[in-house]
Amino acid sequence: MHLGSDLRVVADVTSGNSSSEFGWVVIFLLRAEHEYDSKQGRVFFSLTICIPKSAIQRKGLEFAPPSRIKVSNAILDMYARCGSVDDARAVFDRMASRTNISWTSMVAAYAQNGHPSLALEISREMDQVGMSKNAITFITILSACNHGGLLEEGIRFLAGMRRDHGVLPRNAHYSCVIDLLGKAGRLEEAESMIAGLVERPDAGLWRSLLGSCRIHGDEVRAGRAGEELKKLEPSDAAPYVVKKLFRLET
Known part of the structure; x- marks a missing residue:
């Protein structure tokens, strides 16, 4: 055929x-x-x-x-x-x-279907058998941490990427941890992480921080995040909506 x-x-x-x-x-x-x-x-x-x-x-x-x-x-x-x-x-x-693809797919299977702890268990097994991890593997691991609200684990995995595995974290990796920090109300750390990125922060990172600021009532930080988001995506309505919501509450 x-x-x-x-x-x-x-x-x-x-x-x-x-x-x-x-x-x-x-x-x-x-x-x-x-x-x-x-x-x-x-x-x-x-x-x-x-x-x-x-x-x-x-x-x-x-x-x-x-x-x-x-x-x-x-x-x-x-x-x-x-x-x-x-x-x-x-x-x-x-x-x-099994190849790296096999292990990464199994991590993703657990992460995407509501089993973050089992996803991290597979990650530990990879280390035990000496299977290398690449950037995609870490995306799946950090996504599992994000879905499961596993902040400390997410921070640990992000920190170990370059140190232990020689894998350079990119925005997509930081995004998972920034989202976790935001959910936990650790907004200053989230904003500092964005400010310290080697890559230019993308709109998704600022949008995540903006949403977290809205949830935790940080109007000043929301204003900064909104301004950065408007620079990247002027047509995005989120900064205006969040600003209006804050005004309605005052």
Whole structure:
């Protein structure tokens, strides 16, 4: 098959017209395994995201052979996207060997489905077996901390990125901790962290701080955050809305 016919197959599967929908998932995954380094191979992996949850849950474990790492990684990821964390873990546990992608996907599976403590447990297991962590791994770990309100753990992981793993934190990593600091009402620390960034702070960071200032009633700091946000995104209404809300309360 070529990409055009593959797209038609996905259309049939997602509309329920295919009698062997998961068979096509396997075809995509197997082709992607052989062509993963090509642009077309990456497209095949993306197409599998469109396959219905029912097809994945019904047949996924049967098509995750322990020795086929890329196929297992993809099925693990699909289970995670469906919220089937136990099935994702079953695929993970069956793998004959695991790559950074396998471990990171399992962290993400727990983080995205309301199990931050289990996500951090997987992170600790990575350290125990000597598996390296990259920038994407730390995004998933810090997201787990953010979802779980685990502020001190988030600060610890952020601090250890460069020191222990040689990974340079970027805005996306800081964003998780800044959000945690804001939720905890530690607004001065959040603002100081933004001010000290090597990269130029993006609108999302200022928007997060602005929201936290609103929640905790810090009008002065909200004004500063709002001004910075307006510089980056003049059309964003959030600074004006927050300013008006503060005025209504006085």
